[in-house]
Amino acid sequence: MSLRINDTIPDLTVETDQGTISLHDFVGDSWAILFSHPKDFTPVCTTEFGAVAQLSEEWAKRGTKVLGISVDGVEDHKKWKADIEAVGGAKAGFPIVADTDLTLSKAFDMLPAEAYLPDGRTPADSATVRSVFIIGPDKKLKLSMTYPMTVGRNFAEVLRALDGLQTSAGQGVATPANWNVGDDVIIPTSVSDAEATSKFGKFTTVLPYLRMAKLPN
Structure with a gap:
């Protein structure tokens, strides 16, 4: 299997x-x-x-x-x-x-x-x-x-993917294409705008289903 x-x-x-x-x-x-x-x-x-x-x-x-x-x-x-x-x-x-x-x-x-x-x-x-x-x-x-x-x-990609996995698991977010540590992350669609504001403060709505934000320090 x-x-x-x-x-x-x-x-x-x-x-x-x-x-x-x-x-x-x-x-x-x-x-x-x-x-x-x-x-x-x-x-x-x-x-x-x-x-x-x-x-x-x-x-x-x-x-x-x-x-x-x-x-x-x-x-x-x-x-x-x-x-x-x-x-x-x-x-x-x-x-x-x-x-x-x-x-x-x-x-x-x-x-x-x-x-x-x-x-x-x-x-x-x-x-x-x-x-x-x-x-x-x-x-x-x-x-x-x-x-x-x-x-x-490409071990730079392996490290990047590992960073993305650890960030996603630890912060409850997703990462966009070509993401690197420090870049904006994707707010999951399961998170309401009010919840997103509470967690991230400002965020950018690119599309109704694509919202980007910086991780809180």
């Missing part, structure tokens, strides 16, 4: 380069991001995990844990981290799941149930394991994005 937005993620127990973890315990009361990759020692993935390592302070500011996923084994992950850190110029302190039996990849609907890893496989055999999953403290999936193997992920 597909994992959809607002579904609770499965509480799998997985092996990582930092030991055995439960997904629900890993998330805890934090936000979490799962970055999946089809194979260790691949060029695009190495640059991506290097970028994740560079952003360690940004994840921490947002109370967000990072968990990598690749379908290779623990020992490969440990060796790969040396390359990741050389490319990124930063310590890769996050764990990477060794999803050698594809349990996690299938549970998150990145691979079909009948998928397997053939001898002498290439990244193409697990190409769809190229996704980002943002998970809330309630253990529910809040956002997912899937990329092809040839296009590196």
Whole structure:
């Protein structure tokens, strides 16, 4: 079954380069991001995990844990981290799941149930394991994005999306296209004008169903 937005993620127990973890315990009361990759020692993935390592302070500011996923084994992950850190110029302190039996990849609907890893496989055999999953403290999936193997992920967009999710959840608002922290937000249609005035003060009515306001300080 597909994992959809607002579904609770499965509480799998997985092996990582930092030991055995439960997904629900890993998330805890934090936000979490799962970055999946089809194979260790691949060029695009190495640059991506290097970028994740560079952003360690940004994840921490947002109370967000990072968990990598690749379908290779623990020992490969440990060796790969040396390359990741050389490319990124930063310590890769996050764990990477060794999803050698594809349990996690299938549970998150990145691979079909009948998928397997053939001898002498290439990244193409697990190409769809190229996704980002943002998970809330309630253990529910809040956002997912899937990329092809040839296009590196834009981590500025991942941060922007995380900011939008946290703002929406914390302030009871929505965010417009191209929104960044500090920009005006959208007042939900379920909020009356009187309630909007009480919460936001001034707001702008662009259309009867589109009202914009600045978040209160």
